[in-house]
Amino acid sequence: MAQLNSIVEYCNDLLRINEFNDYCPNGLQVEGEGEVNRIICGVTACQDLIEAAIEQQADMILVHHGYFWKNENAVITGIKRKRIQLLLEHGISLLAYHLPLDAHPELGNNVTLARQLEINVDGCVMQGSAKGLLWNGALASALSATDFSLFIEKQLGRKPLHLCDNSNKVIKTIGWCTGGAQHYIEEAAAMGLDAFVSGEVSEQTFHLAKELDIHYFAAGHHATESYGVQALAGHLSEKFNIESAFVDIDNPV
DSSP states (O other): EEEEEEHHHHHHTTTTTTOOOOOSOOEEEEEOOOOEEEEEEEEEEEEHHHHHHHHHTTTTEEEEEOOTTTSSSSSSOOOHHHHOOOOOOOOEEEESSSHHHOOOOOTSSSHHHHHTTTTTTEEESSSSGGGGTOOOEEEEEEOOOOHHHHHHHHHHSOEEEOOTTTTTOOOOEEEEOOSSSSHHHHHHHHOSSSSSEEEEOOOHHHHHHHHHHHHEEEOOOOOOSSSSSHHHHHHHHHHHHHHHOOOOOOOOO
């Protein structure tokens, strides 16, 4: 058993939330009971995840995508009311960490994706809007674009969308940023990398990849951001001697 406040304070310090200008509040978003015995973690605090947490008698939900996003309607009605009402009725706290979880050098989405894809990390951008978010590294040996695409599918359980398939480049050096970070493709190309991996894709990304001659792999927003919350929950489980489990509410996007 651990105190909720202790877990929140520890996570906030560990993930350095005050260093990020984010699109949502990081940390405790909905306060439940003061003691925590079991954590359920997932990518997004959707209705299905809340119901799974109730079924598994969790005291806390830990996610990457929580609530109260910038520019969203602030009123608590409809879907938002239903979700928050369930949390409050069952005394379940909601902790959400967005950009701080992307950037963490040991537990974050980017570093855990690199481990999943067996990329040797060289570093990450340390200035500008991509600070801590755009990472780069290399494969142990060069692969064709087809073979790397198949490897992504094998490791993530999701077939990626490959753009710039007319390029003759083999893939050795890679840049990546999980989730909806397709806009970093130009910075990745400027770094001279062979390929860039993210979660989503936009219409203009097709043209950018072709004209920049850089392979782009859209491997799924959900799929690329499934590993940071698991790493953080596992760390908290050991640190505070409490139970944790990952619930994968599958999302093809």
